[in-house]
Amino acid sequence: MSVRDKGVLVDSDLVGEVWTLAQPGTDPVLYGHVEISPKGSFPVRSLQTFRITYTVGRFGLDDTGAIRVMLRAMGDSGTLQTDNPTGDNYVTAATSSGVPLEVSYSRRGAAPRPRWKCLTVRVAGGFLREGDRIEIVLGDTSKGSAGMRMQSMVEPNFEFKVAADVCAVGHYTAVPNTPNIAIVPGEPVYWRAVLPSLRRPGERFHFGLKAEDKWGNPTGKAQGRFTFESNLPVAGLPDKIDYDLGQRGMLFEGLSAAVAGTLRIIVRDQDGVTVARSHPLVIQDGPHGGYWGDMHGQSGESIGIGTSRDYFEFGRNLAFLDALGHQANDFQVNNAFWAYLNELTAEYHQDGRFVTLPGYEWSGNTAVGGDRNVYYRREGRPIYRSSHALLTDRSDLDMDANDANLLFE
Secondary structure, eight states, X not given: OOGGGSSSSOOGGGOOOOOOSOOSOSOGGGGOEEEEESOXXXXXXXXXXXXXXXXXXXXXXXXXXXXXEEEOSSOOOOOOBSSOTTSTTXXXXXXXXXOOEEEEEESSSSSOTTOOEEEEEEXXXXXXXXXXXXXXXXXXXXXXXXXXXXXXXXXXXXXXXXXXXXXXXXXXXXXXXOOEEEEEOOOOOXXXXXOXXXXXXXXXXXXXXXXXXXXXXXXXXXXXXEEEEESSOOBTOOSEEEEOTTOSOEEEXXXXXXXXXXXXXXXXXXXXXXXXXXXXXXXXXXXXOBOOEEEEEOOTTTTSSSOHHHHHHHHHHTSOOSEEEEOOBGGGOOHHHHHHHHHHHHHHOBTTTBEEEOEEEEEOOGGGTOEEEEEOSSSSOOOOOSOOTTOXXXXXXXXXXXXXXXHHO
8 A cells, every 4th residue: 555545644746845956965864864752643732842853964054054844834733932931832942062043933934835834943153063963842841831732633644844954055955754743633522413405305315423522623532322313204324323432433325315304313322312413404306406515625735734535535424525626726736646636536436425526726826817726527637737836847837827818728
């Protein structure tokens, strides 16, 4: 199984991400390596302390040279700061040799997309040799801070991407290994019973049940034995189910209601207590059914988080949707990712149950037409980008549609 099919790590080969082409050298040992402690899994919105240790490589780190710890743009983790030792998200940094450092943080502008959030640690007098270390403490509690606040959404592979300007020329080269942690759901707080909104008599529908933490993340920390009660007869709906520990959701498919009306399903625990009540599903004759979809999602291969496979899995099996589209910004979609997205939409599409539309976001500047969603009826169609702003492969540059009129053509 390849990295991209594990549904955990974002495959770097699928990410349109540009690093400087002029580098001091190509051997990874020139740039050092980085480690993080502690490793493992950490609950959403918890307060934590992490130590990132950068060991200087063979080139050393020259006076005014720097390293950067870069975080993805999307996410609501605490804003790093260096001014208030008693406040949340306080950051410190020191060298093993005593050479002084300057530490600064920028939420945007210091690092390239998609890693806009950037902590810069600069050598401010002297230099570092191979084997010297810089220790960065994120959420330093030594002077009263409670720690670094984790984001509110689950992310199996939250990365601390590190790059080094070893020759102090303003060009940063990614350090080969990328420390990462897992941000996991909290304790279950809510049960959610999910139905679609509109169906015709006899038309199939599905029903979803899941437990969520207080931030809306499906969590596998819930279990129970439940009964289902519906105010209209529902073919295929079980009377009772066991919800096992470790599950993040249960999906009941192929259901139908033969008579018109407004359907609700009540979920009760083994003591008869109501834990969830679905919203209404209207069963009525008419020319159309009603369907829910998320048609503009992104993932960690572009500006979002998580993998594109995570996105399709979540949409179908945990958001209980009927339709899904992935709309990565075109100038960040390399040809390998475009091919993989088409593979995913073909894999997850199910006629009459789950519709996937291959596509992308044409991301032209406002002056030439602004963002446009492009959806195809089938896989294997070309991608006409607004530009190649983050793509080093220029072999298909002549296919770009640089303004909206060219896109329409």
